Amino acid sequence: MNFRGFATLTIWADDVAAAAAWYEQVVGVAPYFETPGPDGRPAYREFRIGDLQAELGIIDRRYAFPGVPSTAGGAxxxxxxxxxxxxxxxxxxxxxxxxxxxxxxxxxxxxxxxxxxxxxxxxxxxxxxxxxxxxx
Structure with missing residues (x-):
C-alpha cells in the first residue's frame, strides 16, 4: 500500500446548490467542477481549497451509500x-x-x-x- 495523502473529502447534502453556496462563503472560492443529476439539479460540486489545493466534494444525499446515517458523524x-x-x-x-x-x-x-x-x-x-x- 502506498497512501500519499487524502484525495477528496466528500460530504452529503440534501441541497447541493445551497451547500455549495454556503461553503463558497466559508472557503472563499467557487466550486471548479459540477456534475448534474438526471433531473438537472446539481448532484456533485467540488472545490479546491488552500495551500495544497485540497478537494472538498459535496454529493447529493440521494446518492449516499446504503446505511449511511443522515446525522453528523463518522471521520x-x-x-x-x-x-x-x-x-x-x-x-x-x-x-x-x-x-x-x-x-x-x-x-x-x-x-x-x-x-x-x-x-x-x-x-x-x-x-x-x-x-x-x-x-x-
Whole structure:
C-alpha cells in the first residue's frame, strides 16, 4: 500500500446548490467542477481549497451509500486555519451549530468543531506542523 495523502473529502447534502453556496462563503472560492443529476439539479460540486489545493466534494444525499446515517458523524477531518477564533465566529455567523468550543491541545495545537447547516461535521484547528510544512 502506498497512501500519499487524502484525495477528496466528500460530504452529503440534501441541497447541493445551497451547500455549495454556503461553503463558497466559508472557503472563499467557487466550486471548479459540477456534475448534474438526471433531473438537472446539481448532484456533485467540488472545490479546491488552500495551500495544497485540497478537494472538498459535496454529493447529493440521494446518492449516499446504503446505511449511511443522515446525522453528523463518522471521520473528523480538521482544516488548518490561521485564525481559529475568527474562523469559528464566522462559521457560527453563517449558520453552523457549535459542537466543540476552541480547545487548546499540546504544543500549540487547538481545535474546534461545528455542524454545518447541512448536517456534516466541520472541524478546524490551528496546527503548528501544518504551518511549518507550508512554510508560512
Amino acid at each position: 473528523l477531518m480538521h482544516w488548518h486555519v490561521d485564525d481559529l477564533e475568527g474562523t469559528l465566529a464566522r462559521l457560527l455567523e453563517l449558520g453552523a451549530t457549535a459542537l466543540q468550543p476552541i480547545t487548546p491541545r499540546d504544543d500549540g495545537f487547538a481545535t474546534a468543531a461545528v455542524i454545518d447547516p447541512f448536517g456534516n461535521l466541520l472541524a478546524i484547528m490551528h496546527n503548528p506542523h501544518y504551518v511549518e510544512m507550508a512554510g508560512k
